Amino acid sequence: EAGVTQFPSHSVIEKGQTVTLRCDPISGHDNLYWYRRVMGKEIKFLLHFVKESKQDESGMPNNRFLAERTGGTYSTLKVQPAELEDSGVYFCASSQDRTYGYTFGSGTRLTVV
């Protein structure tokens, strides 16, 4: 089966611009998660979708971040406007149910300059 796919793999944008990250989960996986790692720090939870519904968005840093999951398939994470502190690696993961582990994508490295 295909894994979790994220694109772009890298993105460099200027402060104030908008960037949209995309995640395609494993087919049939209802649960989709977004995480972020800021350089040198821990990987932090952003939010969790169950199908198209936001189950938990407690980790979203502020209202410049907007996540969607249209039709319960792929998900997008938009940052608008981007700030320097948004730089980091954004990981997406999916799972079939609320099991004890899930499959991560290779991440999108976002650099805001």
Add this chain to the structure above:
Amino acid sequence: AQSVAQPEDQVNVAEGNPLTVKCTYSVSGNPYLFWYVQYPNRGLQFLLKYITGDNLVKGSYGFEAEFNKSQTSFHLKKPSALVSDSALYFCAVRDTGGGNKLTFGTGTQLKVEL
């Protein structure tokens, strides 16, 4: 709230020697613990998990981890390190609040040298 500590930013070991990557955790209730590895330019890959049962958990690529409840630790080990084990290792604990989110440590860079 749960937390994970990985006290070493980097661990250096010679190939063929045993390796240990340390992890301690804080969580209310029974911990569900995980180790993930990130190779350069790759995503996070699952290595192993502890849910219940045997304190010694075996995982992928010859890795194992020992759960120690009294010391609230879950150290990752391998009897004989390979250069190809060089990567970034993350320890994580699952949220006990009924959700499935993970709390990660800051990661430990493992460098295995010839």
